[in-house]
């Protein structure tokens with residue numbers, strides 16, 4: 001009997017490794033401890049043993065049973081582990097880059113802005129920032145835009161409620177806060193902060209109470225430029241804008257300054273360009289931006305004194321440039337986050 005017991009254990013140990021599935025394990029167990037299993041047979045045979053041998057043999061049986069239990073548990077664990085490994089697939093190295101990165105890309109407006117910044121960085125202009133919530137003084141008064149100027153009209157400007165407070169934008173008692181309607185307010189913030197020579201650019205978001213259509217948005221982007229030094233001339237202005245627009249639209253671009261009016265520049269100009277490679281708009285003069293020589297009244301507002309100080313300024317709509325560059329005919333495309341549109345600009 002005892003030999004049989006040992007044989008069962010040896011047999012179980014030697015065939016354990018060939019069990020490859022849960023049903024096979026169940027079958028294996030049934031063959032040993034099932035109702036007709038080899039162990040069960042032995043236990044049945046215990047009845048026939050002399051009384052005094054029973055306790056001793058019972059102990060041995062229990063020992064073997066325990067060993068068998070451990071063996072079954074080990075096999076079960078092995079099977080569960082390999083099952084999980086199958087589900088998980090081959091091991092993964094989380095430190096490797098994902099094999100199918102979709103990449104993403106910069107928004108077309110960001111691309112144009114970065115390009116303009118890089119172009120002007122090359123000739124000594126650096127980026128400055130203002131605030132989007134602004135006061136009437138910075139946005140209008142200091143820029144020589146009198147109170148009755150149409151740009152200040154409730155119809156164009158988004159004003160905040162009287163009780164609004166911005167702790168980072170100080171305002172005078174009787175002033176209202178507004179959302180800046182142009183980046184020209186950054187000219188004032190910069191000049192109050194620094195002394196000439198000044199060569200800055202200020203890209204940023206601006207807000208107007210406009211009805212949205214193919215060419216208007218209540219929120220769009222501008223790119224302001226300001227150069228203040230001794231003896232800055234219209235020739236510098238023309239050369240600078242020529243350089244900028246050629247870098248944006250190619251060397252075949254021609255530009256012209258057309259007399260215009262802005263309260264903060266005198267003289268003021270609209271800049272037109274003509275280019276042979278602008279699709280439908282090729283070979284015709286197109287208005288692209290405003291510019292001029294800084295009005296002495298503006299220098300007065302920021303406390304710059306002395307007749308030798310002069311300056312040039314310009315302001316461009318970033319959307320306008322992007323639309324021209326890419327032949328986009330509806331400004332709303334830029335704000336809808338439609339990947340079919342955006343993916344066309346991924347370089």
Ligand code: DAH
Nearest residue numbers: 182184290291292313314315
């Ligand atoms: N601020 C003007 C606008 O929003 C654009 C502009 C025109 C900016 C002439 C300038 C400038 O700096 O000199 O329409």
